[in-house]
Amino acid sequence: MSQSFLNSFRVAVPADVSSVVGLVESAYRGESGQRGWTTETHLLDGRRTDEESVAELIGRPGSLVLLMDRADALVACCHIEHQGDAGYFGMFAVSPELQTAGLGRTLLAEAERIARDEWRAIVMHMTVIEQRAELIAWYERRGYRLTGEFKPFPYGQERFGIPRREDLRFVCMSKSLSEVAA
Template identity: 55%
Template sequence: MTTSQLQFRHATHADTDALVALVESAYRGDASKQGWTTEADMLDGRRTGPDDIQACIDRPRSVILVAERDGAAGRELIACAHVAVEDGAGYFGMFSVRPTQQGGGIGKTVIAEAERIVREDWGIPTMRMTVIDIRDELIAFYERRGYRRTGIKKPFPYGDERFGLPKRGDLRFEVLEKML
């Protein structure tokens, strides 16, 4: 599959169940282990839920970017990302690519489209994201895309099951940033 076959749109409430399934498949459980973005060794429980998806869709200056392609059964949801304005910068999160499709350039294409939205549609020169700081391979992926580690750490929300059930006690987030 070539990434040029991807088509982008903004999610609607009708996409909620499919988005929850995609995000969960990319980060949790056995299905996530088919790809390299899995958090299954660090976290159990949910990664997102219908409440998160709907809040992202409803929030001003916030979209869930959906990447689809035409398949045998019609249009297939391949990837998504939450793109928003937070604290005067663009925010990139909830980034998910179907595990069996990871490693083929789809993620890079989704990141580029998210950055385009922030830069061109919203006129914001900076994109930020938070990544669990022990995810060295994932941080290296973002660094190759021009993101830099800021050294700003944020605590992991232990005890809030909306963020998962930690399997270890040393989780925290680091803020990555890129000038667009």
């Protein structure tokens, strides 16, 4: 059986909040995050998200948290939001044990499909911590380009993490969804 038959997508509901938080935390923080390549522990301490923030994303109009299940277990998630003629992509996490299995690429493609086909978005935007060169390169291989714009890191807001450096900021990236095969 091919891997595509083993994965299924669904939109998160309030009952999924704690599972989403657990997955995001495992992918980005602490010891489990260090098993995968998406860890931010060298840049940030503290939490990556919390139940209140995830619940707000699930309940916000024009916003959804997309989940990928494999054999009834949550293995990947992302947040996408409809913003006019654009989509916004964020809170992307894949279980550290499965980060080289192609799940991220598959979930990103589904998020782009939803933005393009259901929201009629023409572009997808995202932000990435500037110091995450390997992650920026991963997105560039999937057609995203640096826009030359930056956004400040929310220093002093511990719900986004406790910075270990004073030079953090976000780079803005975008991808034309007309380039994505329909």
